[in-house]
Amino acid sequence: MNELMKVRRDKLAAFEAKGVAPFGHRFEVSHHAKDVLEQFGHLEGEEESSEEITIAGRLMAIRGHGKASFSVLMDRSGRIQIYFKLDVLGEEKYSQFKLLDIGDIIGVKGHVFRTRRGEITVRVDDFDMLSKSLRPLPEKFHGLTDTEIRYRQRYVDLIMNPEVMNTFVARTNIMKSIREYLDERDYIEVETPVLGTIAGGAAARPFITHHNTLDLDMYLRIATELNLKRLIVGGMERVYEMGRVFRNEGMDVRHNPEFTTIELYQAYADYTDLMDITEGLVLNAANKVLGTTEFDYQGTHIDLANVKRISMNDAVKEATGKDFLSCQTVEEARAMATEIGVPYEERFGIGGILNAAFEEKVEETLIQPTFITGHPTEISPLAKRNPENPMITDRFEFFIYGRELANGFTELNDPIDQEGRFLDQLKQREAGDDEAHEMDRDFITALEYGLPPTGGLGIGIDRLVMFLTDSASIRDVLLFPTMKPLAGEGKKNLHANSPAKVEEKIDFSKVQIEPLFEECVDFETFSKSDFRAVKVKACEAVPKSKKLLKFTLDDGTDNDRVILSGIHQYYEPEELVGKTLIAIVNLPPRKMMGIDSCGMIISAVHQEDDEEALNLLMVSDRIPAGAKLY
């Protein structure tokens, strides 16, 4: 703790010594700072509001003048000057004011007036201590600029940088405008699972997590697409979900591991309808938060009211003179790509090469809002083929500033075609594309029940917010962007801490114990038994036996030891492989089901609810095979 924090704790103690709670309670707020400025802007000269108002907020500046002082109070709406005066407050209250620090949160009761310098000000008649701030805020003039602290301690960023607050309020308003737009059009907002066993609906690597009770690896969703289409099958007709998706990929100014998308699906519509909706949603959002459809993004003027539409092939043709869709063979397309210097991979077909040419030569030139249509089927496994040309799909992507903002298409509703597309994706996966779609059998089943002709659309909310708030980085539109843990914290092995590993509570209350043996055994007899640690090399159920398991054990010698044990009702053979057990190894061989059993594996047996319960003695895997027990 540094000097500044010590001083603040001393002041906290001083409040307590005066009988004032440094962390206060409920406070009735009649005005926000902005309300005061608006409502009392007419005050002139010696005039003072007749009304006594209350405001609450954080002290952002204190300008002491001895027996009278100015301060600045900040609340959600902005800042307002407040005036503490000894004559008004009295000795005791003014001495309390002297204990206030920048950053403290107080509630103020007072009258409004205009100072000689012309600033609307609240004269403090009384104030309540609401929260003592124990840490110094950043400097008033430069504020907080360190990007790392801004992201890690967003609360400080929000206190110090009003434009950050504005950005996040804009984000909320954008999302609200989208909901309003869709709700007005009879869409149903739904929620679908984040956790699942198939990560489908997009080309991306998923995050893997684990369900302990089910002992099941699960994925965090990479898209909401397939579940939403299931709901269209179910008859919802118009659905959308605005929510978080997770992609286990690189991070940069445009990508965060978790981000927000909206996907929407409309039965009996096609991709052209969804293009109109895309345009409508974006225009509506811009109008709501900017009041206009024109804005500057990072110094470039963007006009949303003027949207271009062009097919991918035409766009590539315009840029390079090459007509990839005229190609009859992959070789032709490869030659074209080579000619214009577009790299491609071996596994690409004509469509893949066209897409590569688009990404290489066209994408970043699409500064003004542009719909690209007619994506190759090869790269569009969930989109319906174009009726005239099966090589391409009825799909669009919406670009602004060279960046993909939205993606939509007429949904593929032919289950047989869909299954073939999934199989193609599996081939891509085997050919090394670990982002290729997984087969989702149940989705095929759903399509087999019948998906109406449907148009679907996805929009990257974070990117839209970036555009409309002129934010250079996605981290500037995420309240808490993903950050690496600082040295010393985090970076723990989460699996080691997972609840499954936490000690299981076991109920021993019903255990019945067999009476102890009365008769003693002498040490000599005892020491004749050779107990050893053994490792289970293999374990299988003995054929035709309900009870017996056959263990192949490493007892530390070169020879495998085989022991049969009647414990199948307690253990499945596969769960025992690799375990370290205890066995007596100097018993004479005994034939069981025609197999020699050489020794006995030691179990712990007790009665519980008059049932016999059994636990194999399993010991630490650190104990080597053959270790002798004394």
Add this chain to the structure above:
RNA sequence: GGUUCACUAGCUCAGUUGGCAGAGCACCUGACUUUUAAUCAGGGUGUCCCGGGUUCAAAUCCCGGGUGAGCCA
């Protein structure tokens, strides 16, 4: 993953050729009853990101690591 840059007081930043760790704001003491980046006088509060190395001597040079930002893939 590669590469460049940054990391010094609570914040924003200086720190020369390797030679006692600096400024402004904030903070502390005092003055001041309409100031507003208040002013005036006095006071420096530090794991120079971490760990090694070179050196009589390292914030500074070398090596390794951390976090962040940017560029490339």
